[in-house]
Amino acid sequence: MLQRDFPASESSAHRITRAIxxxxxxxxxxxxxxxxxxxxxxxxxxxxxxxxxDLLTVEEYGxxxxxxxxxxxxxxxxxxxxxxxxxESPTQSDIHHSDSGFGSILVAGESGIALLKSGEDSDWQNIxxxxxSRINGVALTGSQSAIAVGDDGGIYRYQGGxxxxxxLALDLDMKGVSFYDESSGVIVGSEGIILxxxxxxxxxxxxxxxxxxxxxxxxxxxxxxxxxxxAITEDGRILMSASNVVTGTDVGYVWTLVEFxxxxxxxxxxxxxxxxxxxxxxxxxxxxxxxxxxxxxxSGYLSISTNGGTIVSQQINxxxxxxxFNHIHMLTGFVGIAVGDNGAILWTEDAGVDDQVGFExxxxxxxxxxxxxxxxxxxxxxxxxxxxxxxxxxxxxxxGVSLAMCKTSPTSMKYMVERFDPKIxxxxxxxxxxxxxxxxxxxxxxxxxxxxxxxENIFIPVGEPGAFGRxxxxxxxxxxxxxxxxxxxxxxxxxxxxxxxxxWGVRPLNTIATVYTDFFRNTPLIVQFMFxxxxxxxxxxxxxxxxxxxxxxxxxxxxxxxxEFLNDRAYISAICALGFNSGAYQCETIRGAIQAIxxxxxxxxxxxGLTYMQTMRRIILPQAIRxxxxxxxxxxxxxxxxxxxxxxxxxxELTRQGKLITAVTFQMAYTWxxxxxxxxxxxxxxxxxxxRLEESTRIPGLGMTGGD
Amino acid sequence: xxxxxxxxxxxxxxxxxxGESVAIIxxxxxxxxxVLRCINRLIEPTExxxxxxxxxxxxxxxxxxxxxxxxxxxxxxFELFPHLKVIDNIxxxxxxxxxxxxxxxxxxxxxxxxxxDMLDRKDAYPGNLSGGQKQRVAIxxxxxxxxxxxxxxxxxxxxDPELIGSVLQTIRSLxxxxxxxxxxxxxxxxxxxxxDRVVYMDEGVVAEEGPSSIINExxxxxxxxxxxxxxxxx
Numbered sequence: 053m054l055q056r057d058f059p060a061s062e063s064s065a066h067r068i069t070r071a072i073x074x075x076x077x078x079x080x081x082x083x084x085x086x087x088x089x090x091x092x093x094x095x096x097x098x099x100x101x102x103x104x105x106d107l108l109t110v111e112e113y114g115x116x117x118x119x120x121x122x123x124x125x126x127x128x129x130x131x132x133x134x135x136x137x138x139x140e141s142p143t144q145s146d147i148h149h150s151d152s153g154f155g156s157i158l159v160a161g162e163s164g165i166a167l168l169k170s171g172e173d174s175d176w177q178n179i180x181x182x183x184x185s186r187i188n189g190v191a192l193t194g195s196q197s198a199i200a201v202g203d204d205g206g207i208y209r210y211q212g213g214x215x216x217x218x219x220l221a222l223d224l225d226m227k228g229v230s231f232y233d234e235s236s237g238v239i240v241g242s243e244g245i246i247l248x249x250x251x252x253x254x255x256x257x258x259x260x261x262x263x264x265x266x267x268x269x270x271x272x273x274x275x276x277x278x279x280x281x282x283a284i285t286e287d288g289r290i291l292m293s294a295s296n297v298v299t300g301t302d303v304g305y306v307w308t309l310v311e312f313x314x315x316x317x318x319x320x321x322x323x324x325x326x327x328x329x330x331x332x333x334x335x336x337x338x339x340x341x342x343x344x345x346x347x348x349x350x351s352g353y354l355s356i357s358t359n360g361g362t363i364v365s366q367q368i369n370x371x372x373x374x375x376x377f378n379h380i381h382m383l384t385g386f387v388g389i390a391v392g393d394n395g396a397i398l399w400t401e402d403a404g405v406d407d408q409v410g411f412e413x414x415x416x417x418x419x420x421x422x423x424x425x426x427x428x429x430x431x432x433x434x435x436x437x438x439x440x441x442x443x444x445x446x447x448x449x450x451x452g453v454s455l456a457m458c459k460t461s462p463t464s465m466k467y468m469v470e471r472f473d474p475k476i477x478x479x480x481x482x483x484x485x486x487x488x489x490x491x492x493x494x495x496x497x498x499x500x501x502x503x504x505x506x507x508e509n510i511f512i513p514v515g516e517p518g519a520f521g522r523x524x525x526x527x528x529x530x531x532x533x534x535x536x537x538x539x540x541x542x543x544x545x546x547x548x549x550x551x552x553x554x555x556w557g558v559r560p561l562n563t564i565a566t567v568y569t570d571f572f573r574n575t576p577l578i579v580q581f582m583f584x585x586x587x588x589x590x591x592x593x594x595x596x597x598x599x600x601x602x603x604x605x606x607x608x609x610x611x612x613x614x615x616e617f618l619n620d621r622a623y624i625s626a627i628c629a630l631g632f633n634s635g636a637y638q639c640e641t642i643r644g645a646i647q648a649i650x651x652x653x654x655x656x657x658x659x660x661g662l663t664y665m666q667t668m669r670r671i672i673l674p675q676a677i678r679x680x681x682x683x684x685x686x687x688x689x690x691x692x693x694x695x696x697x698x699x700x701x702x703x704x705e706l707t708r709q710g711k712l713i714t715a716v717t718f719q720m721a722y723t724w725x726x727x728x729x730x731x732x733x734x735x736x737x738x739x740x741x742x743x744r745l746e747e748s749t750r751i752p753g754l755g756m757t758g759g760d
Numbered sequence: 761x762x763x764x765x766x767x768x769x770x771x772x773x774x775x776x777x778x779g780e781s782v783a784i785i786x787x788x789x790x791x792x793x794x795v796l797r798c799i800n801r802l803i804e805p806t807e808x809x810x811x812x813x814x815x816x817x818x819x820x821x822x823x824x825x826x827x828x829x830x831x832x833x834x835x836x837x838f839e840l841f842p843h844l845k846v847i848d849n850i851x852x853x854x855x856x857x858x859x860x861x862x863x864x865x866x867x868x869x870x871x872x873x874x875x876x877d878m879l880d881r882k883d884a885y886p887g888n889l890s891g892g893q894k895q896r897v898a899i900x901x902x903x904x905x906x907x908x909x910x911x912x913x914x915x916x917x918x919x920d921p922e923l924i925g926s927v928l929q930t931i932r933s934l935x936x937x938x939x940x941x942x943x944x945x946x947x948x949x950x951x952x953x954x955x956d957r958v959v960y961m962d963e964g965v966v967a968e969e970g971p972s973s974i975i976n977e978x979x980x981x982x983x984x985x986x987x988x989x990x991x992x993x994x
Contacts, residue, residue, distance in 0.1 A: 471820030655802050656839035660853035660905055661829025670852060674843045751843045753887015 078442060093319075094368035095405060096354065096390070096398040101127060101136050107391035110381045111150040113157040114172035117383070119391050120147035120159050133389055133399045142167060142176045149187060154195040154234070160187035164202075166210075170195050181208055181215055189228040191237060199253040201226035201239055209253050220247070220256060225269070228283070232275040238304060240270035240283050248304045262291065262309045276339035279303055282361075284337045284347065288330035290361040310361035318368040319406055330355070330364060336379045338388070346404065348377035348390055354404055367404045371396055416717040426713045426723065433709030434730050440623065440705060441692050441734070444630030448691065451635025456642035457668060458565035465535060466543045466556035474541040485533025491526030495519035528563075531555075565639065572636035577629070578697045584629045585701035591621030594628075622703040630698070634691045641687055645680035646672055678749050685742040689735045696731075706730055769794050769964040772808075776909065781941040783951035783972070786961035787986055792944040793836075795961070796911050799942065800831045813908070829857045832902030832910040837918050838894040840886035846873070846897050847882040850904045858905070872900040876930050892923030896930055903934070910934065912943040916950075928954075948975060948990055960986070 101107065107121040119127040119136070124143035127136045148161035160166040164184035167176040181187065181200065190200045198210040205222035208215045224242050231237035231253075239247040244261035261270070265285060273283040281303055283291040290310040295303040314323040315330060334349040343360040347353070352369035354377060369375065375392050382388035382403070390398045398404075416422045469477045498519040499512055513520040535555050546553040572580070584590045599618050602610045617624060649672050657667030699708035710727040714720055769791035776782050784792045797803040799810055801817065801824055810818045817827045841849050847869050854865035873879045876896040886894055895915055902910055912931065916924045928950050935941060935954050945951055951958055952975045960968040960983045968974060968983045978984045 650839075652835060652837060652839045653841065656833075656835060656841070658825075659800055659802060659828055659831070659833035660901065661825050661857040662853065663825050666856050670856065671841050671843075675841075678843065751887060752885040753889075754842050754885075 093406065094370045095402040096367065096370050096400045098370050099133060099136070099397040099399045101395040101397045102138055103127065103395040105395060106146075106376075106378070106393040107395060107397065108146065108148050108161070108378045109150045109159070110379050110389050110391045111152045111157055111159075112381065112383060113152045113169075117389060118150070118157065119389075119397065120150055120161075121391070121395075122146040124165075127397075132387075133397070136397070142178065149190050151190050151192045151198070153192045156192055156195045158190050158192050158198050160190045160200055162186050166190070166198075166200065168196075168198070168210075179210060179213075179215070184208070188226055189230075189239075191229045191231040193231050193234045193237070193252045197234075197252070199229050199231065199237060199239075201229045201241070207239065207247075207253075207256065218253065218256065227269055227271045228273045230273045230275040230281075232278065236275065236278075236304075238273055238275050238281055238283075240273045242269040243267050244270060244285075246270065246283075246307060259304060259307065262307045264309050265289070265291065271334065272336050274337055274339045277303075277342065280339070280342050282337055282339050282345060283307075284334040285329075286333050288332050288334055288349070289328075290330075290337070290345070290347075292360065312362065312364060314363045316363075316365040318366045323363075335377060338380045338382050340382050340385055340403070344385070344403075346380050346382065346388065348380045348392075350376050353377065354380070354390060354398075356403060356405060365406075368406050370398065416719045416722075419722065422717060422719055422722050423726075425717065426726065429709045429713055430706070430726055430730060433704060433706035433727075434734070436623075436703065436709075437692070437695050437705040437731075438734060440626045440630055440698060440703070441688075441695050441738075443627045444634055444691055444695065445688055447627060447631025448634030448638050448687075451631060452638025452642050453673070455565040455568060455635060455639035456646055458561040459569075459639065459643045460646050461559060461561045462664070463561060464557050464559050465532070469536065469539065470543065474539045477536050477539045481533045481536025481539065483533070484529050485537060488526045488529030488531075488533050491522040491529065495522035495526065499523070528560075531558075532560075569636040569639050572633050573640075577633050577694055578700055580633055581626070581629045581697050581701050584632075585622060585625035589621075590628050591623070591625035594624050595621050620703075622698070622701050625701055626695070626698040626703045626705075629701075630691060630695060633694070634687065637690070638684065638687050641680050641683045642676060644683075645676035648679055649675050675751075678746075678751065681742060681746045681749070685739060685746075688738055688742065692731065692735045692738065769798075769961075771965055772961075774959055774966065774969065776940060776942060778908075778940050779938045780956045781935045781939070781943065781954060782957045782959060783955035784942065784944045784959045784961060785946070785948065785951055785986075786967075787989075790961045791964040792961050793913055796833075796913050796942060796944050799909075799911060800828050800833055802833075825857070829853070829905055830908045832905060832907035834895070834898050834902055834910065834912045834915050836914040838886075838891070838898045840889075840894055840898055840901070842886050845883050845885055846878065846889070849886065849897060850901045853901065853905050869900075869904055872904045873897075875903065875933075876900045877926075890923060891919045892926045895919065895927045899927075899930055899934075909940040909942065912941065912945070914944050914946065917946055946990070948987065951975060962986070 101119070103121070103125055105121045105123050105125040107119050107125070107127070109120050111118045111120075115130070117129045117133055124141040124145055124147055126139050126141045126147075128139050129136045143165050145165040146162040147159045147165065147167075150157065150159040152158070156168060156170040158166065158168045164181035164187060166179045166181060166187060168179050169176050184202050184206060187200045187202050190198055192198045196211075196213070200208045200210065200215075202208070203225040205220060205224055205226065207218040207220065207226060209218055222245070224245050226239055226241040226245075228241070229237060229239045235250055235252045237249050237253055239249075239256065244265035244267070246259040246261050247256040248259045249256045268285045268287050268289070270283050270291065271286045273281065275281050279295045281293045285291065291307050292310050293304050293307045295301060296306065312327050312330070314325065315327045316323045330347070330349075330353075332349040332351055332353045334347055334353070336348050338346045340346060343358060345357045345361055347355045347364070352372065352375045354367040354369055355364050356367060357364045371392075375394065375396050377390050377392040377396070380388060380390040386403045387401050388399075388403065390404075392398075414421050414425060416425065495516075498516050502512065502515045504512065504515070543556040546555060595618050599614070602614055602618070653671055653675070654667055657671045658664070662670065695705060696707035698705050699711065702708070706727055710723050713723045717723065772795055774782070784795065786792050794803055798805045798818075801810070805818055808818075809816055812827060812830065816822065817824070841852070844852065847866060850869035850872065851862065851865040854860045854868060855862060858865075860868070870879065870882065873882055876899055878893060878896050878900060881889060881893060886897070889897065899915075915931065916927050919927065924947070928947065931941070931943065932954050943951070943955065952972050955972045958970065958972050958974055959966055960974075960978075962982050968978065968980045974983075975987065978987060
């Protein structure tokens with residue numbers, strides 16, 4: 053027989069070393085987890101334009117796409133932007149702006165040039181404004197009517213083949229105009245001016261810009277719908293006007309500045325928090341839906357927001373970052389075109405949203421390619437799984453041990469009161485019973501307010517969790533109170549028709565632990581995951597106060613907790629859900645092991661004067677934990693396998709990564725096979741460790757030995 | 761007295777003087793062990809009073825842990841703590857209950873181990889000891905707490921015959937040193953030689969009580985029958 057006879061001091065040093073090495077290992081596992089190393093690629097395609105002129109505006113007209121630019125250049129594509137032909141232009145002047153609608157297309161620009169085409173086969177009609185240096189914006193209000201704006205308060209209305217000036221005695225520069233239909237339109241300009249017309253541009257009302265716009269110029273506007281107008285400023289801010297159903301305010305009256313929450317740089321997750329502006333001079337805005345916006349600007353700026361501008365994501369510009377984009381136009385919600393200086397044309401079929409894959413075709417049937425693509429994601433999932441498993445096991449074990457001790461606790465009602473005078477106990481009983489009845493008094497009206505009938509009543513805990521808790525508390529308190537009130541110091545049993553009840557034998561801790569384990573063992577884990585994460589939002593409930601609490605601290609541990617746990621709510625929820633659930637099962641395993649220790653061990657401990665808790669901690673638990681290592685191994689393997697359910701709450705563990713990989717590669721056999729192998733590696737390693745632990749903690753001279 | 765729904769013992773009343781050793785004998789199920797366990801309240805007597813040096817110990821107000829630490833108990837099946845080495849079995853109570861420093865506790869543990877002649881196995885685990893050795897360690901564990909009285913619950917009945925001697929020798933030497941003891945035993949010869957007084961129990965009551973000489977000359981018919989049945993077995 054192998055003897056393990058270390059001197060006592062050495063063995064405790066040995067234990068400390070082991071604890072430290074385990075802690076270090078866990079920290080390492082957390083640290084090696086890769087930081088978002090995903091590659092992003094632009095989904096904008098570069099299209100050959102055949103010109104080096106600056107392209108300034110793009111329009112869709114007559115089933116074709118038209119681009120106009122400096123020197124009067126006109127490009128046109130009849131094949132959805134694939135090829136472009138340079139068509140003969142009636143002008144040499146730069147064309148800055150265009151509008152189409154009512155069967156016509158109107159372009160305008162430098163030196164008051166304005167060209168109108170009404171009908172696909174008609175020629176360009178020169179309707180240039182004389183004496184105007186430059187037209188800053190045009191909008192059609194009919195097939196032969198339009199509004200143009202220019203510097204120094206210039207607002208011009210084209211009607212019946214002639215321009216007339218709409219004088220407002222304003223000498224501000226008008227920078228943009230947009231009409232929703234033939235009558236409603238908006239003009240924007242320098243110093244935050246906003247003008248609104250309801251009569252096709254004949255008269256214009258001044259509308260107040262939101263505070264904060266100040267002296268900035270509003271450089272572009274799109275009257276998207278009767279409920280929404282968006283405008284952009286030269287200093288990179290977005291204005292919005294919406295109709296308000298509640299106050300009955302029409303669109304265009306009330307303007308607000310969009311508050312940016314996040315601004316993502318191209319191809320990165322490291323966003324800028326609450327920027328005051330987008331940091332770039334915007335050149336155009338395209339409203340795709342009421343809340344989906346796309347913007348262009350200087351310095352290669354292309355961006356999208358799908359929530360009305362609150363979160364803006366810059367898109368990767370395949371041309372590099374110094375090109376200037378002048379105009380963006382979306383043909384559908386996803387297909388669009390952006391034009392820029394030096395003949396730049398970009399085309400997207402995915403709203404320009406950065407793609408994680410890139411364009412080149414990867415043959416995922418080739419296992420080498422497949423592994424190259426998927427290994428990082430799988431490895432990240434592998435680490436993520438190990439992390440929730442490790443912390444889930446620790447949490448589950450702590451809960452399990454506590455519950456098992458509650459369940460085996462001999463503290464009964466009798467034990468709690470026997471040392472007190474029966475009169476005092478009766479008095480306390482009256483107070484407790486009164487308190488219990490008060491709980492009903494508070495809870496019952498709330499529950500009846502729910503108006504549930506018959507079987508619907510099982511959902512009371514969902515409708516009124518507080519009141520339901522009070523009812524449970526009320527039942528418990530009333531029971532305890534009535535019991536105390538009947539105390540005559542004899543603690544006798546009740547006997548009803550031969551059926552014996554011993555209310556004094558009720559063990560409160562055991563009852564509480566039983567309710568907990570019954571609840572967690574009788575509901576599916578996947579539903580627990582969803583309830584805890586989405587219903588209770590436990591991740592958020594823990595994350596927010598914890599962040600606030602640790603905000604000031606910069607110590608190593610606090611920083612570790614902040615970085616490791618508090619960034620990801622799903623991570624917190626996943627650990628909690630796994631820990632709570634596993635705790636309920638581990639409790640039963642540990643309880644079984646505690647009960648397997650001969651009761652004489654407890655007697656022996658007590659008879660040398662140890663308290664119940666001391667005996668539990670020093671004598672019963674050390675033996676019980678050793679006994680339950682094999683069944684605990686089962687429990688831990690189960691926990692690893694159950695951790696795959698964390699995918700439903702969006703935690704990026706192995707199974708979810710597998711799902712993401714198949715979504716891109718469609719390689720079901722490769723992906724799920726590799727996920728299987730990964731799980732096997734985790735559980736098998738765990739089983740090996742447990743076997744090792746079982747051997748190293750074996751008590752010499754006890755149990756079966758296979759011969760060393 | 762009353763335990764577990766069956767009246768195991770009733771109307772028992774006896775006292776043990778300081779330095780006296782009392783043997784309780786009787787057939788199986790006569791309530792010997794129950795009486796012993798009532799003394800340190802491993803079984804809670806439903807009625808009656810137990811005193812240790814004029815202090816009633818079976819009231820809810822008594823600090824039972826403190827009381828138990830003054831009463832040593834040796835079990836039939838040893839009940840050593842199998843996960844602890846011999847020496848740690850002994851120091852556990854000293855450190856946890858008496859609040860001794862580890863070094864001091866070990867010193868005291870070595871003394872009692874020497875007394876029961878187990879010093880050479882101090883670093884063994886209980887699982888690697890023979891039954892007699894285990895019981896001697898168990899005695900040492902109780903002894904280390906410096907108890908005012910020691911309770912022995914059939915200390916030899918789980919032992920092989922050839923191992924009994926060493927344990928009895930240890931108990932005998934304790935008695936010789938003046939330790940107050942209550943021994944529940946089947947070893948009639950041992951009771952006769954070591955005990956100052958013998959209590960014979962039958963069916964939950966004290967049937968006969970007196971100096972150890974009553975074993976040789978029992979007054980009651982029941983005790984005579986019991987003694988002769990034991991001799992038949994021998």
